[in-house]
Amino acid sequence: MRNPSLIIEVLSPSTEGDDRGRKFGLYSDIESVQEYVLVSSDTRIMVMKRETGPFWQIRKYKPEDEVVHLTELGISFTFAEVYEDTEWPDEEDLIE
Numbered sequence: 575m576r577n578p579s580l581i582i583e584v585l586s587p588s589t590e591g592d593d594r595g596r597k598f599g600l601y602s603d604i605e606s607v608q609e610y611v612l613v614s615s616d617t618r619i620m621v622m623k624r625e626t627g628p629f630w631q632i633r634k635y636k637p638e639d640e641v642v643h644l645t646e647l648g649i650s651f652t653f654a655e656v657y658e659d660t661e662w663p664d665e666e667d668l669i670e
Contacts, residue, residue: 577606578604578606578607579607579608579609579646580605580607580608580609580611580646581601581607581609581610581611582609582612583597583610583611583612583615584612584613584614584615585612585615587615590614593612594612594615598610598622602624602626602628602630603642607623607624607648608623608646609620609621609622609623609624609644609645610622610630611644613656617636617653617657618634618635618636618654619634619635619642619653620632620633620634620635621633621635621643621644623645623646628631635653637653639653640652640653640654642656647669649667
Protein backbone atom coordinates (compact mmCIF):
# COMPACT_ATOMS: atom_id res chain seq x y z
CA MET A 575 0.00 0.00 0.00
CA ARG A 576 1.44 3.32 -1.02
CA ASN A 577 -0.60 5.91 0.85
CA PRO A 578 -2.25 4.32 3.87
CA SER A 579 -4.51 6.55 5.92
CA LEU A 580 -5.08 4.04 8.74
CA ILE A 581 -2.73 1.50 10.31
CA ILE A 582 -3.95 -1.03 12.87
CA GLU A 583 -1.50 -3.08 14.94
CA VAL A 584 -2.53 -6.05 17.05
CA LEU A 585 -0.04 -6.12 19.90
CA SER A 586 1.61 -9.03 21.57
CA PRO A 587 3.46 -8.67 24.89
CA SER A 588 6.81 -9.20 23.14
CA THR A 589 6.30 -6.46 20.49
CA GLU A 590 4.18 -3.92 22.35
CA GLY A 591 7.06 -1.59 23.25
CA ASP A 592 8.35 -1.49 19.67
CA ASP A 593 4.86 -0.87 18.25
CA ARG A 594 4.18 1.99 20.68
CA GLY A 595 7.59 3.57 20.20
CA ARG A 596 9.75 2.98 17.14
CA LYS A 597 6.96 1.94 14.77
CA PHE A 598 4.77 4.89 15.72
CA GLY A 599 7.73 7.16 15.00
CA LEU A 600 8.12 5.64 11.55
CA TYR A 601 4.41 5.65 10.74
CA SER A 602 3.93 9.22 11.91
CA ASP A 603 6.46 10.33 9.28
CA ILE A 604 4.15 9.02 6.53
CA GLU A 605 2.02 12.04 5.62
CA SER A 606 -0.97 10.00 4.45
CA VAL A 607 -1.35 8.20 7.80
CA GLN A 608 -4.15 9.90 9.73
CA GLU A 609 -4.88 7.27 12.40
CA TYR A 610 -2.74 4.63 14.09
CA VAL A 611 -4.60 2.06 16.18
CA LEU A 612 -3.06 -0.29 18.73
CA VAL A 613 -5.13 -3.24 19.90
CA SER A 614 -3.67 -4.82 23.02
CA SER A 615 -4.08 -8.41 24.13
CA ASP A 616 -5.25 -7.19 27.54
CA THR A 617 -8.41 -5.36 26.35
CA ARG A 618 -7.05 -1.92 25.69
CA ILE A 619 -7.31 -0.03 22.42
CA MET A 620 -5.41 3.18 21.70
CA VAL A 621 -6.29 5.41 18.76
CA MET A 622 -3.79 8.05 17.71
CA LYS A 623 -5.19 10.63 15.33
CA ARG A 624 -3.10 13.15 13.40
CA GLU A 625 -3.81 16.77 14.25
CA THR A 626 -2.19 19.81 12.62
CA GLY A 627 1.56 19.74 12.12
CA PRO A 628 3.47 17.20 14.18
CA PHE A 629 0.73 16.84 16.79
CA TRP A 630 -1.29 13.70 17.46
CA GLN A 631 -4.39 13.26 19.61
CA ILE A 632 -4.29 10.07 21.69
CA ARG A 633 -7.46 8.38 22.92
CA LYS A 634 -7.26 5.32 25.13
CA TYR A 635 -10.30 3.07 25.20
CA LYS A 636 -11.09 0.50 27.87
CA PRO A 637 -13.89 -2.09 27.89
CA GLU A 638 -16.14 0.18 29.90
CA ASP A 639 -15.91 2.79 27.10
CA GLU A 640 -17.60 0.18 24.94
CA VAL A 641 -17.55 2.00 21.57
CA VAL A 642 -14.37 2.85 19.64
CA HIS A 643 -14.56 5.53 16.93
CA LEU A 644 -12.30 5.69 13.87
CA THR A 645 -13.01 9.03 12.27
CA GLU A 646 -10.77 8.44 9.24
CA LEU A 647 -13.05 5.63 8.04
CA GLY A 648 -16.17 6.99 9.68
CA ILE A 649 -16.81 3.77 11.57
CA SER A 650 -17.42 2.73 15.15
CA PHE A 651 -17.24 -0.68 16.78
CA THR A 652 -17.57 -2.14 20.25
CA PHE A 653 -15.02 -3.91 22.41
CA ALA A 654 -17.20 -7.01 22.23
CA GLU A 655 -16.76 -7.10 18.44
CA VAL A 656 -12.97 -6.76 18.65
CA TYR A 657 -12.45 -9.38 21.34
CA GLU A 658 -15.38 -11.63 20.32
CA ASP A 659 -13.44 -14.89 19.77
CA THR A 660 -10.69 -14.23 22.31
CA GLU A 661 -10.01 -16.94 24.85
CA TRP A 662 -8.82 -15.54 28.15
CA PRO A 663 -6.67 -17.54 30.58
CA ASP A 664 -8.09 -18.33 34.01
CA GLU A 665 -6.98 -15.92 36.74
CA GLU A 666 -5.19 -18.78 38.51
CA ASP A 667 -3.04 -19.30 35.41
CA LEU A 668 -2.03 -15.64 35.40
CA ILE A 669 -0.93 -15.71 39.06
CA GLU A 670 1.39 -18.70 38.72
